[in-house]
Amino acid sequence: MVSAAAENDPVAVTGLSKRYGEHPVLTDLSLRVHRGEVFALLGPNGAGKTTTVEILTGVRRRSGGDVEVLGQDPARDPREWRARIGVVGQSTGAYPDLTVGEVVRQFAAMYPRPLPPTQVLDMVGLGAYEKKRTTELSGGQQRRLDVAVGVIGDPELIFLDEPTTGLDPVARREAWDLVRFFSARGRTTVLTTHYLDEAETLAARVGVIAGGRLVACAPPGELGGRATTSAAVSFRRSESLAGRELPELPRGAVLEPGPTGAGDLVTVLTSEPTRLVSLLASWAETELPELIVHRPTLEEIYLNLIDRHRQQPEENK
Numbered sequence: 465m466v467s468a469a470a471e472n473d474p475v476a477v478t479g480l481s482k483r484y485g486e487h488p489v490l491t492d493l494s495l496r497v498h499r500g501e502v503f504a505l506l507g508p509n510g511a512g513k514t515t516t517v518e519i520l521t522g523v524r525r526r527s528g529g530d531v532e533v534l535g536q537d538p539a540r541d542p543r544e545w546r547a548r549i550g551v552v553g554q555s556t557g558a559y560p561d562l563t564v565g566e567v568v569r570q571f572a573a574m575y576p577r578p579l580p581p582t583q584v585l586d587m588v589g590l591g592a593y594e595k596k597r598t599t600e601l602s603g604g605q606q607r608r609l610d611v612a613v614g615v616i617g618d619p620e621l622i623f624l625d626e627p628t629t630g631l632d633p634v635a636r637r638e639a640w641d642l643v644r645f646f647s648a649r650g651r652t653t654v655l656t657t658h659y660l661d662e663a664e665t666l667a668a669r670v671g672v673i674a675g676g677r678l679v680a681c682a683p684p685g686e687l688g689g690r691a692t693t694s695a696a697v698s699f700r701r702s703e704s705l706a707g708r709e710l711p712e713l714p715r716g717a718v719l720e721p722g723p724t725g726a727g728d729l730v731t732v733l734t735s736e737p738t739r740l741v742s743l744l745a746s747w748a749e750t751e752l753p754e755l756i757v758h759r760p761t762l763e764e765i766y767l768n769l770i771d772r773h774r775q776q777p778e779e780n781k
């Protein structure tokens with residue numbers, strides 16, 4: 465029987481752990497992926513992302529905790545369950561002596577309701593390579609074929625482990641379009657990536673794994689308090705503004721120390737950037753030269769989270 469929670473959340477993980485001998489790789493990891501969302505797992509090399517994906521897809525056994533994927537325990541790996549998920553792992557598949565078209569059609573034949581092979585080949589940018597032997601493909605083209613094979617069964621839930629590593633910028637965008645195509649069909653995607661722009665562009669929520677623990681989980685715009693952290697408002701004092709005192713700043717705003725001569729850059733940290741810009745605009749009565757409102761990027765927030773985790777004493781991790 466499928467629980468009500470699992471009905472809403474295709475992935476439900478509670479207290480997951482994985483050890484190799486005495487070495488813990490995942491510790492007390494809990495997360496849920498909601499139906500229809502793109503969820504990105506981020507984390508440094510060796511953090512445990514692939515291990516998590518492998519446990520969720522039934523490739524690897526867990527040491528402890530509860531895992532439900534589409535309402536089933538992946539460790540039991542039922543056949544009909546496997547047909548409902550699509551997996552693109554990190555390593556590239558080897559299909560000697562077959563053409564691209566043959567590979568995709570062979571995989572399509574394993575599923576009850578596959579997508580049309582030519583449509584999938586077009587989507588991954590291999591439409592013109594249908595008759596080419598797989599051994600003659602470049603690394604990036606082989607990666608595209610992996611993606612095609614992973615999604616040919618029109619899965620309800622797709623796991624993509626670093627799907628765009630090794631792809632050129634155009635191919636990366638095509639892979640993003642593919643993820644959006646499945647999102648528009650109401651499918652759920654879990655992807656791991658080292659590209660912060662990829663996570664920010666595609667994911668409704670991101671989870672950050674460090675040292676085998678989930679250290680943060682939120683929409684990309686809110687991760688690590690990103691939505692509420694101070695913004696830095698900066699502009700350059702033109703000659704006409706050089707001799708004038710700044711207006712009274714909003715409460716809590718801090719003027720960054722810096723040189724005060726003509727043409728200097730003025731930077732103010734504030735939690736109310738809109739109000740500050742409005743005050744400055746009235747004060748200046750002219751365009752503020754080089755005006756920038758800077759909020760921390762996802763990359764800055766991510767690096768900060770990883771750094772904080774590194775500096776924590778072992779017993780508090």
Ligand SMILES: Nc1ncnc2c1ncn2[C@@H]1O[C@H](COP(=O)(O)OP(=O)(O)OP(=O)(O)O)[C@@H](O)[C@H]1O
Pocket residue numbers: 484489507508509510511512513514515516
């Ligand atoms: N078969 C294994 N035996 C022992 N340790 C392993 C095994 N497979 C993985 N590990 C260890 O588990 C940890 C997590 O590895 P994992 O591949 O899940 O990390 P990852 O976050 O996917 O890293 P990357 O970004 O480099 O792909 C690493 O320390 C790795 O050395």
